[in-house]
Amino acid sequence: xxxxxxxxxxxxxxxxxxxxxxxxxxxxxxxxxxxxxxxxxxxxxxxxxxxxxxxxxxxxxxxxxxxxxxxxxxxxxxxxxxxxxxxxxxxxxxxxxxxxxxxxxxxxxxxxxxxxxxxxxxxxxxxxxxxxxxxxxxxxxxxxxxxxxxxxxxxxxxxxxxxxxxxxxxxxxxxxxxxxxxxxxxxxxxxxxxxxxxxxxxxxxxxxxxxxxxxxxxxxxxxxxxxxxxxxxxxxxxxxxxxxxxxxxxxxxxxxxxxxxxxxxxxxxxxxxxxxxxxxxxxxxxxxxxxxxxxxxxxxxxxxxxxxxxxxxxxxxxxxxxxxxxxxxxxxxxxxxxxxxxxxxxxxxxxxxxxxxxxxxxxxxxxxxxxxxxxxxxxxxxxxxxxxxxxxxxxxxxxxxxxxxxxxxxxxxxxxxxxx
Amino acid sequence: xxxxxxxxxxxxxxxxxxxxxxxxxxxxxxxxxxxxxxxxxxxxxxxxxxxxxxxxxxxxxxxxxxxxxxxxxxxxxxxxxxxxxxxxxxxxxxxxxxxxxxxxxxxxxxxxxxxxxxxxxxxxxxxxxxxxxxxxxxxxxxxxxxxxxxxxxxxxxxxxxxxxxxxxxxxxxxxxxxxxxxxxxxxxxxxxxxxxxxxxxxxxxxxxxxxxxxxxxxxxxxx
Numbered sequence: 001x002x003x004x005x006x007x008x009x010x011x012x013x014x015x016x017x018x019x020x021x022x023x024x025x026x027x028x029x030x031x032x033x034x035x036x037x038x039x040x041x042x043x044x045x046x047x048x049x050x051x052x053x054x055x056x057x058x059x060x061x062x063x064x065x066x067x068x069x070x071x072x073x074x075x076x077x078x079x080x081x082x083x084x085x086x087x088x089x090x091x092x093x094x095x096x097x098x099x100x101x102x103x104x105x106x107x108x109x110x111x112x113x114x115x116x117x118x119x120x121x122x123x124x125x126x127x128x129x130x131x132x133x134x135x136x137x138x139x140x141x142x143x144x145x146x147x148x149x150x151x152x153x154x155x156x157x158x159x160x161x162x163x164x165x166x167x168x169x170x171x172x173x174x175x176x177x178x179x180x181x182x183x184x185x186x187x188x189x190x191x192x193x194x195x196x197x198x199x200x201x202x203x204x205x206x207x208x209x210x211x212x213x214x215x216x217x218x219x220x221x222x223x224x225x226x227x228x229x230x231x232x233x234x235x236x237x238x239x240x241x242x243x244x245x246x247x248x249x250x251x252x253x254x255x256x257x258x259x260x261x262x263x264x265x266x267x268x269x270x271x272x273x274x275x276x277x278x279x280x281x282x283x284x285x286x287x288x289x290x291x292x293x294x295x296x297x298x299x300x301x302x303x304x305x306x307x308x309x310x311x312x313x314x315x316x317x318x319x320x321x322x323x324x325x326x327x328x329x330x331x332x333x334x335x336x337x338x339x340x341x342x343x344x345x346x347x348x349x350x351x352x353x354x355x356x357x358x359x360x361x362x363x364x365x366x367x368x369x370x371x372x373x374x375x376x377x378x379x380x381x382x383x384x385x386x387x388x389x390x391x392x393x394x395x396x397x398x399x400x401x402x403x404x405x406x407x408x409x410x411x412x413x414x415x416x417x418x419x420x
Numbered sequence: 421x422x423x424x425x426x427x428x429x430x431x432x433x434x435x436x437x438x439x440x441x442x443x444x445x446x447x448x449x450x451x452x453x454x455x456x457x458x459x460x461x462x463x464x465x466x467x468x469x470x471x472x473x474x475x476x477x478x479x480x481x482x483x484x485x486x487x488x489x490x491x492x493x494x495x496x497x498x499x500x501x502x503x504x505x506x507x508x509x510x511x512x513x514x515x516x517x518x519x520x521x522x523x524x525x526x527x528x529x530x531x532x533x534x535x536x537x538x539x540x541x542x543x544x545x546x547x548x549x550x551x552x553x554x555x556x557x558x559x560x561x562x563x564x565x566x567x568x569x570x571x572x573x574x575x576x577x578x579x580x581x582x583x584x585x586x587x588x589x590x591x592x593x594x595x596x597x598x599x600x601x602x603x604x605x606x607x608x609x610x611x612x613x614x615x616x617x618x619x620x621x622x623x624x625x626x627x628x629x630x631x632x633x634x635x636x637x638x639x640x641x642x643x
Contacts, residue, residue: 067542093544104539108557108635118543151638167543177542 008045008207009080009174011066015040016075018061018232031231034061039075041226041237045174046205052218053228053235053255059211061232063177066209067096079175094118097168097176097206101183103160105152111137111163112148118171136166141196158189165197169204178210182217194221215256219244219263227252241267245383261381265345270338270361273380275370278303278360283312284325291320299358299371304331309367311337311360335360338372348377429605440594444613447590450578451617453510455571458517462566465518466525467551476526483518491516491580506588509581516577517570524566528559561629561636568625575618579610591617 016039020032031037033056043049051059064070066077068089077084084092105114113120115133124132134144140162152160161181168176182190182197198221201208212218218225219240227243229235229251236248244260244267247253257263279297281290281304294302294317304312304326313331320326336350338359347359351374361369433440469476494512502508532555540550582592589596591610598606630637 069538069542090544090546093542098539098542100535100539100542102533102535104533104535106536106540106554106558108560108633110635121544121549151635153635154638 007172007174008205010042010045010078011049011175011207011209012042012078013039013062014076014078016062016065016072016077018058018065018070019073034058034232036061036065036072036232039232039234041234043207043209043224045207047223048201048208048210048221049224049226050218050222051209051211051226051228052213052215054230055213057228057230058232059213059226059228060179062228063179063209063211066175066177067093067098090121094121094171095173095175097171097173099164099168099176099178099181101180103152103164103184105160105163105167107152110149110151111142111155112144114152114163115166115170117167118173122171132170133166136170137163139169139200140166142166157185158193161185161193162196165200169206174207176206176208178208180211180213183212183214190217197221216263219256219267227255229255262345264383265348265377265381266343268344268380269340270342270344270347270372271340273344273372273376275361275372276376278368278371280305280309280368281315281326282307283328287321287324287326290315290326291317291322294320302326303360303368303371304328305368308365310365311335311362311368337362339363340369344377344380347372348374351377427604428608429603432603432605433609440609440613443589443591443594443610444617446588446593447575447578447614447617449506450509450513450581450588450590451571451574451621453506454513454517454574454578455567457510457514458521458570459567461514462518462521462525465522466529469522469526470529470555479522480519483515483522486515487519489515491577492583495584504585509578509584509588513574513577513581517574520570520573521566524562524569525559528562528566529555531562532558560633564625564629564632568622571621571625572618575614575621579614 016036018034018036020035022028022030022032036058039058039062041049051062053059061070065072066079066084068084071085105111106117109117112130112133115136116124116129119129119132134148137144137147142159142162147155147159147163152163155163161184164181168178182193185193194217210221212221222240224238225240225243226237227235229249235255236243236252241264243252244256244264247256247260253260276299279290279293279299279302281293281302283304283306290302294300294315300317302315302317302320304315306312311333312328313333314335315326315330315332319330334354335356336347336354336359338347338350338361340361340363342350351357351359357374359372361372363369465475465479469479489512491512494515495508498508498511502511536554536558537550540554545554578590579592579595582589582596586593591614594610594613595607598604598608598610
């Protein structure tokens, strides 16, 4: 079975449509929740593609058409060049990891047996089953010796969800389908599971289709994001940064939210923006010379550093004496210390907290790399608003086929999320 | 009761262990055969009803109707066909188990959460694998609860089979003979053994359920 094995596969939706009959004659012509309308998109191997949208927009239907829990009305889903519709059903499903919100662990089986489900269906020898399930429990951060022989009822929600992920990965499938996998756990656990999963994906590098109704989760988790709109229409498909920078329609702009500038900042890191050099000096340096250098800089501040180039604090040019040397007592350590991995959102919040305009960026040893000014962050935020034509709040069009006609058509994106 | 007769004659009891044991074995036969047949029929019906929900109501109605037929009447109807045989006793006793068994089996299958079935399907279980490896094991607690109830009922009902003959009459035969012969020891013993048997069966099934479904009794919060 390993001979033709691939770590990740390309998944392509090729004009996929799923139609459902209207629930009653009165609803004829309206889009039926769950329907999908001519969906075409391609997920490259090893990428996380998030399907996001309000409830009834067809995102879950699209996901379930990949492992054929739902068969498309027309169109094809092509996995590594092969039409999924032509593959043997159970063989197809066993080659695709599947994680659902309610987890769906088998209550009558131990955690070890649950994880080994698909390998057992594939007929792996017993010894390998146990080895594999222990390996996977370790991978998702659960001590095999402690968890292997327990039953699902003995685990917390977060632990169960980890087991769900381990079970989906058991036969090393090239594709994983995840339907709101972290939707049923509390926000703190969700955040931790998201981070763990992103770290895990760095090693496993699967092709992942991931459904959520939470735009923040989509932005955080996705290499690619497909925004669905009621009626099963793909409203926009692209990188999270691009969607935030240039929403393709008013619907997308409303769905990603008015704060998309801020959301962009959570995706950008200090490493992504230019830094400005700092005027630095060490204790004991010639003060007159340092004063001149500080005056020549637009910031008019000197950054005092130690022998390892680590920042000590700021000295305003006016506070630098005309003679003698610089001293540590003159320095004011007020700026936040940032590193290349700090997100711009965190950097901004740290600067606002400290009530300063500039953050000091240091490397791993703590040595000064440069300065990040609040203006640079503001520029980055504005970059996203070049395409902000949809922010001018045009008269809202009635939501086509909104499942609840009583809904305020001008609902804010928050309200859209809350309703799901 | 003629004056002077002992209420319970222990001498007779100690002298007739063989006969009593034989009746007890017959009674077990009158209980186990209908139970096994009833379990098989009810399992098939319950799986069918879970796959085709519209089957549920008619099956419930028919098993309920069968349950209302008085056993003596059933024996009378069957006698011309099957004679004074064990089969004549087994058929009504089997049909009486169906109402309880079918309902509890169907409840056991429908109680399996939808997300578990979806997970099984999504991971590539065939229908048969899903039935035998997921649905059936998860229905076991309710299946055994039904069997417990049906076994207790059948143990009591089986005493009536004595009217069909001596050859397989079970504890009912002891009771009948005791009444007809004005010998209370026999009917008291028959009744007591029947009650004890019911208690024993109930206890055994409770133990059995614990052993085969350790997952249903695993303590939550064992950390």
